[in-house]
Amino acid sequence: MRLDRPKLINVGLRSFYDSVHAQGANVAHVDWRPPAGGDPELARLLAKLDRPEIDEANKKAITKILAARPMLVGIADAKDVILGMTERTILHSGPPIEWERMSGPTKGAVWGALIYEGLAKDQTAADKLVTSGKIKFGACHDHDSVGPMAGIISPSMPVFIVENQENGNRSYSNFNEGLGKVLRYGAYEDSVIKRLKWIEKKLAPMLVDALKRSGPIDLKNIMAQALQMGDELHCRNVASSLILMKMIAPHMAETGFDKRDVDDCLKFMGDNFLFFLNPAMAACKATLDAAHGIKHSTVVTTLARNGTDFGIRLSGLGKRWFTAPAEIPKTLFFPGFTVEDANPDIGDSAIMETAGFGGFASAAAPAVVQVVGGSPSVAADYTREMGEICLAKDGSLSIPFMNFEGIPRGIDLRKVMDTGILPFINTGVAHKRPGFGTVGFGVLRAPMLCFKKALKAFAEEY
Amino acid sequence: MRLDRPKLINVGLRSFYDSVHAQGANVAHVDWRPPAGGDPELARLLAKLDRPEIDEANKKAITKILAARPMLVGIADAKDVILGMTERTILHSGPPIEWERMSGPTKGAVWGALIYEGLAKDQTAADKLVTSGKIKFGACHDHDSVGPMAGIISPSMPVFIVENQENGNRSYSNFNEGLGKVLRYGAYEDSVIKRLKWIEKKLAPMLVDALKRSGPIDLKNIMAQALQMGDELHCRNVASSLILMKMIAPHMAETGFDKRDVDDCLKFMGDNFLFFLNPAMAACKATLDAAHGIKHSTVVTTLARNGTDFGIRLSGLGKRWFTAPAEIPKTLFFPGFTVEDANPDIGDSAIMETAGFGGFASAAAPAVVQVVGGSPSVAADYTREMGEICLAKDGSLSIPFMNFEGIPRGIDLRKVMDTGILPFINTGVAHKRPGFGTVGFGVLRAPMLCFKKALKAFAEEY
Numbered sequence: 019m020r021l022d023r024p025k026l027i028n029v030g031l032r033s034f035y036d037s038v039h040a041q042g043a044n045v046a047h048v049d050w051r052p053p054a055g056g057d058p059e060l061a062r063l064l065a066k067l068d069r070p071e072i073d074e075a076n077k078k079a080i081t082k083i084l085a086a087r088p089m090l091v092g093i094a095d096a097k098d099v100i101l102g103m104t105e106r107t108i109l110h111s112g113p114p115i116e117w118e119r120m121s122g123p124t125k126g127a128v129w130g131a132l133i134y135e136g137l138a139k140d141q142t143a144a145d146k147l148v149t150s151g152k153i154k155f156g157a158c159h160d161h162d163s164v165g166p167m168a169g170i171i172s173p174s175m176p177v178f179i180v181e182n183q184e185n186g187n188r189s190y191s192n193f194n195e196g197l198g199k200v201l202r203y204g205a206y207e208d209s210v211i212k213r214l215k216w217i218e219k220k221l222a223p224m225l226v227d228a229l230k231r232s233g234p235i236d237l238k239n240i241m242a243q244a245l246q247m248g249d250e251l252h253c254r255n256v257a258s259s260l261i262l263m264k265m266i267a268p269h270m271a272e273t274g275f276d277k278r279d280v281d282d283c284l285k286f287m288g289d290n291f292l293f294f295l296n297p298a299m300a301a302c303k304a305t306l307d308a309a310h311g312i313k314h315s316t317v318v319t320t321l322a323r324n325g326t327d328f329g330i331r332l333s334g335l336g337k338r339w340f341t342a343p344a345e346i347p348k349t350l351f352f353p354g355f356t357v358e359d360a361n362p363d364i365g366d367s368a369i370m371e372t373a374g375f376g377g378f379a380s381a382a383a384p385a386v387v388q389v390v391g392g393s394p395s396v397a398a399d400y401t402r403e404m405g406e407i408c409l410a411k412d413g414s415l416s417i418p419f420m421n422f423e424g425i426p427r428g429i430d431l432r433k434v435m436d437t438g439i440l441p442f443i444n445t446g447v448a449h450k451r452p453g454f455g456t457v458g459f460g461v462l463r464a465p466m467l468c469f470k471k472a473l474k475a476f477a478e479e480y
Numbered sequence: 481m482r483l484d485r486p487k488l489i490n491v492g493l494r495s496f497y498d499s500v501h502a503q504g505a506n507v508a509h510v511d512w513r514p515p516a517g518g519d520p521e522l523a524r525l526l527a528k529l530d531r532p533e534i535d536e537a538n539k540k541a542i543t544k545i546l547a548a549r550p551m552l553v554g555i556a557d558a559k560d561v562i563l564g565m566t567e568r569t570i571l572h573s574g575p576p577i578e579w580e581r582m583s584g585p586t587k588g589a590v591w592g593a594l595i596y597e598g599l600a601k602d603q604t605a606a607d608k609l610v611t612s613g614k615i616k617f618g619a620c621h622d623h624d625s626v627g628p629m630a631g632i633i634s635p636s637m638p639v640f641i642v643e644n645q646e647n648g649n650r651s652y653s654n655f656n657e658g659l660g661k662v663l664r665y666g667a668y669e670d671s672v673i674k675r676l677k678w679i680e681k682k683l684a685p686m687l688v689d690a691l692k693r694s695g696p697i698d699l700k701n702i703m704a705q706a707l708q709m710g711d712e713l714h715c716r717n718v719a720s721s722l723i724l725m726k727m728i729a730p731h732m733a734e735t736g737f738d739k740r741d742v743d744d745c746l747k748f749m750g751d752n753f754l755f756f757l758n759p760a761m762a763a764c765k766a767t768l769d770a771a772h773g774i775k776h777s778t779v780v781t782t783l784a785r786n787g788t789d790f791g792i793r794l795s796g797l798g799k800r801w802f803t804a805p806a807e808i809p810k811t812l813f814f815p816g817f818t819v820e821d822a823n824p825d826i827g828d829s830a831i832m833e834t835a836g837f838g839g840f841a842s843a844a845a846p847a848v849v850q851v852v853g854g855s856p857s858v859a860a861d862y863t864r865e866m867g868e869i870c871l872a873k874d875g876s877l878s879i880p881f882m883n884f885e886g887i888p889r890g891i892d893l894r895k896v897m898d899t900g901i902l903p904f905i906n907t908g909v910a911h912k913r914p915g916f917g918t919v920g921f922g923v924l925r926a927p928m929l930c931f932k933k934a935l936k937a938f939a940e941e942y
Contacts, residue, residue, distance in 0.1 A: 260722035261722065267750065268742075272739055284726075284730040288726035394880055418846045422850070
């Protein structure tokens with residue numbers, strides 16, 4: 019209980035408060051930052067966006083987000099379902115990027131995918147093939163798809179098919195391989211290729227069969243349960259992976275597959291606490307795509323990174339990307355690795371934050387924030403803070419320790435620019451050199467520059 | 481922020497504070513109750529228990545509790561492993577009780593068990609058999625066993641075998657049947673008997689085989705994970721059941737059983753969010769039994785109810801039970817039921833609270849307290865309060881939202897009597913008439929009378 023009235027009120031820069039407070043003075047702090055980061059030109063543009071047609075458009079967008087009903091309806095080879103996927107197409111995470119500018123882990127994963135596809139026999143041959151210009155690259159997001167980390171999807175890879183049954187649109191994501199030396203972190207050695215082949219030849223066909231028996235699986239329902247069970251669904255998918263497994267395991271046992279294969283598949287799914295991440299990402303993509311392309315809407319429908327650039331997209335600005343250099347996350351490194359090893363921020367998995375999970379749902383999984391030195395109350399602060407840049411709280415996705423308040427959803431560019439609060443992201447961290455793999459887990463903010471560029475473009479467009 | 485100093489301090493009865501506070505006065509409340517409930521004779525006895533040999537004995541007991549390593553090592557028929565189990569023995573929950581005084585659900589479950597065993601063809605025959613005196617009853621706890629609700633264990637029932645590998649002792653528990661019309665809630669119709677037979681003939685043999693393949697399963701480890709995932713492990717075993725399933729499912733697939741049976745078993749386990757409760761209860765029994773029988777120890781090693789009486793046991797007082805009438809829990813009823821339908825408190829499952837889970841770990845699973853109108857902060861208050869009557873916090877069983885503080889373990893009779901704080905229990909609630917089943921979930925406190933009796937007996941003994 020404070021017994022005295024504050025004698026000073028500090029508005030804005032926290033450091034003033036801290037220094038006065040340290041001297042024992044009675045001082046209260048009010049968090050405030052000038053709109054548009056204090057840039058007068060941007061502040062002028064921002065002030066113009068206080069318009070009813072934008073409010074109206076954003077209302078449409080958030081309604082789409084809240085109403086989305088993403089269902090796992092099947093699994094198929096990428097080449098059979100992803101539009102524009104040819105035998106020589108490789109999709110990658112984040113905004114579009116040419117080969118020369120790709121980060122180490124992305125290059126490693128591309129080499130691995132070419133070996134996996136049988137298009138090259140080793141890294142040297144793969145590199146030659148790419149530099150000869152015979153491979154067509156594309157961003158997953160531009161092909162209704164998402165992939166974590168390097169996010170490589172090649173033609174033969176099996177992908178989850180998620181249908182937003184409220185809106186009719188579909189999204190796709192590849193399979194999660196686990197941690198360590200895995201393709202999505204840039205590793206491409208034999209064991210990586212072998213695992214991908216096993217996923218294609220054993221796991222995927224069994225799940226195709228099991229899914230036919232189980233019928234479509236309601237992914238939002240699983241995510242809602244998992245939020246009650248310590249998952250934030252980006253870096254922690256422990257509960258969600260188990261719930262998916264429990265729903266599908268009986269049907270896997272029913273298939274005609276050899277019992278050793280059923281055993282292997284159940285072990286693989288049970289041991290990979292990120293197994294659910296990929297269908298969850300496709301669910302969030304299918305959710306946000308329904309809110310994309312609404313004229314006048316300032317809702318952010320994509321946050322994605324390719325290991326070199328961070329890119330965002332706005333509902334009202336179609337297929338345009340607004341990019342800035344990707345930064346290195348604040349990371350808890352696995353033993354043997356340091357910040358010198360870390361690649362800049364990478365992956366489409368920030369679609370989880372874009373949809374209100376991950377860093378936005380930190381309070382649901384304080385264990386994740388703890389990884390980088392935070393406490394449960396810090397975790398709750400992040401969720402509260404993200405609420406300030408979002409249009410709504412989704413009561414159907416509630417967090418027990420926020421008194422069952424819903425996760426914040428629908429990032430509004432205007433709110434980001436007005437408050438200066440940047441989206442907070444939980445993420446895996448890749449080694450910067452190809453061939454290494456996972457080096458840790460980290461957290462970071464989306465770069466302000468992306469939002470500044472988007473604001474300028476929006477003001478020009480409307 | 482309170483800006484004025486309190487003008488009144490209220491010590492003790494909360495109602496004084498409430499009435500003064502309601503009138504707008506500045507008043508602070510200090511929670512305090514007279515030791516031993518204000519009984520001068522008991523207070524005198526209690527004062528005498530402030531002795532170093534008791535402290536020493538309790539230190540031994542809590543060390544045993546914290547060090548316990550309960551492992552699921554196998555499954556067998558009750559008659560083959562439980563000492564004193566004959567072909568005509570029926571074990572029940574709580575303190576020993578004769579047939580005439582048994583509650584409705586216990587009687588219903590006894591009838592069901594006799595039908596299941598083939599000793600009677602229907603309820604009438606079963607009742608005749610019991611009243612003829614040809615059935616020998618015993619308390620599960622007196623046979624190294626525990627069973628939820630009616631807690632009936634009959635000779636042919638398969639039981640989980642849990643070994644405390646730190647101490648060498650073993651405990652047993654029957655299988656969880658799910659909710660609704662089930663034996664443990666006093667139902668005995670055909671579907672109940674059929675399910676028990678299926679457990680005996682299909683599920684148990686498959687799990688026997690699977691457990692041989694998996695090797696012993698570390699139950700404390702599963703409980704530690706589940707506390708991070710919203711389980712308090714008494715009324716909510718959602719995460720723990722999934723973790724056990726994920727560990728054993730691949731081995732179930734490996735067995736030579738028909739794929740339809742594997743499918744059935746996986747569905748049964750996956751759909752029953754209390755499946756893990758029974759092995760967890762055996763784990764807690766094996767943990768507390770290791771701390772039982774230590775001379776001079778005032779540690780409570782059993783809280784158990786038979787639907788008529790609530791009974792407790794003390795480490796230092798051997799096999800003696802201290803009983804009081806069982807009360808009716810504060811219940812959230814399933815549709816169609818009211819307090820008129822509720823049986824008094826029943827089951828050995830309060831072994832979970834005795835070991836620091838359930839109501840003691842409320843903060844891990846606010847969803848459970850919410851069931852009876854509480855909020856997450858109320859849940860945390862219960863856990864903090866239970867800490868006041870316990871000897872230690874177990875850092876290996878931590879609760880994220882208590883800043884990763886461990887669950888309170890080792891209830892000390894002296895602390896209960898000194899503070900007047902009674903153990904807080906989460907529980908299932910049975911219909912008071914045989915044949916009905918589950919009517920809701922509730923919470924309640926252990927009765928003070930048990931502790932008063934134990935204190936008197938302890939003072940006489942030592």
